[in-house]
Amino acid sequence: GAVVSQHPSWVICKSGTSVKIECRSLDFQATTMFWYRQFPKQSLMLMATSNEGSKATYEQGVEKDKFLINHASLTLSTLTVTSAHPEDSSFYICSAPDRLYGYTFGSGTRLTVV
Amino acid sequence: AQTVTQSQPEMSVQEAETVTLSCTYDTSESDYYLFWYKQPPSRQMILVIRQEAYKQQNATENRFSVNFQKAAKSFSLKISDSQLGDAAMYFCAYRTRNSGNTPLVFGKGTRLSVIA
Numbered sequence: 001g002a003v004v005s006q007h008p009s010w011v012i013c014k015s016g017t018s019v020k021i022e023c024r025s026l027d028f029q030a031t032t033m034f035w036y037r038q039f040p041k042q043s044l045m046l047m048a049t050s051n052e053g054s055k056a057t058y059e060q061g062v063e064k065d066k067f068l069i070n071h072a073s074l075t076l077s078t079l080t081v082t083s084a085h086p087e088d089s090s091f092y093i094c095s096a097p098d099r100l101y102g103y104t105f106g107s108g109t110r111l112t113v114v
Numbered sequence: 115a116q117t118v119t120q121s122q123p124e125m126s127v128q129e130a131e132t133v134t135l136s137c138t139y140d141t142s143e144s145d146y147y148l149f150w151y152k153q154p155p156s157r158q159m160i161l162v163i164r165q166e167a168y169k170q171q172n173a174t175e176n177r178f179s180v181n182f183q184k185a186a187k188s189f190s191l192k193i194s195d196s197q198l199g200d201a202a203m204y205f206c207a208y209r210t211r212n213s214g215n216t217p218l219v220f221g222k223g224t225r226l227s228v229i230a
Contacts, residue, residue: 032215038157043205043222051215091157097215103149105159 002028002098006106013084013113021079021109023094028104030096033077035069038091038108047092050077084113116141118208120221127196128229134181135191135224137206145211148182148189149218154202162204165189167211193226201228 003026013019023033031052036044048064050056050071058064066088068080077096081088094106117140127133139148150162165173165182172180177194193200203225207218 034217041225043220044159046217049215049217093157093159095159095218102161102164103209103218108157 002096002102002104004030004094004096004104004106006094006109008109009107010110011112013111015085015113016083018080018082019084019111021081021092021094021111023077023079023096023106025075025096025104028096028098029074030077031074032097033071034095034103035067035077035079036093036095038093040091044093047079081111084111086113089113116143116146116208116210116219118206118219118221120204120206120224122224123222124225124227126227126229127193127200129196129198131196132192132194133196133226135193135204135206135226137189137191137221139187139189139206139208139219141187141208141210143210147209147211148180149207149209150178150180150189150191151205151207151220152200152202153205153223154199159205163191196228198228198230201226 005024033050035047047062048056048058050069052071056069071077093108095103098104119138146167148165152160152162163175179192181190203223205223206221
């Protein structure tokens, strides 16, 4: 079946540094990638939608300068958290529509900013 | 805009028993997809079951089945013969069918505990 590989699964960084999260579609072409943020015991909150070769679309309230999304190829989308602060600590998940009408999720990245 | 409501923040069930998780949604569209996802402690999102709105027959996947009531905009999940491995967060989700690649709209989730 369709697989989205997400890395890293866990990262700790110092406040003020940047962190890049990668999502790769392994056996299908992901023209679109959705990026979600999930706080403990809460639902997934859509942050942005990236489309290959074009600018990402951000949801209201999401700072596009802080959460840089790049979708340079049909198999790779990246989310960079710039100048990270403790309030950016969260669980980030990517998801791509697969061949049928389903969605494949990455395994998530737990970001801790200290 | 579409919304998905899960009114049960937490549920519990005895092992081998049956439990039903509720989900209602609001939409003005006639054609769409509905999903139930499971998120275990690993936090990997796992598709449990999917329903196309144009299909009247309720979807089933082994011990999992849904009761899809389109007029009432209700989409409940029934888990039969509950197992310890069923303990997880369960999210109900909606997706429009009409346009290209659109994101899922999630409910707030129901945390299911299975008691041995």
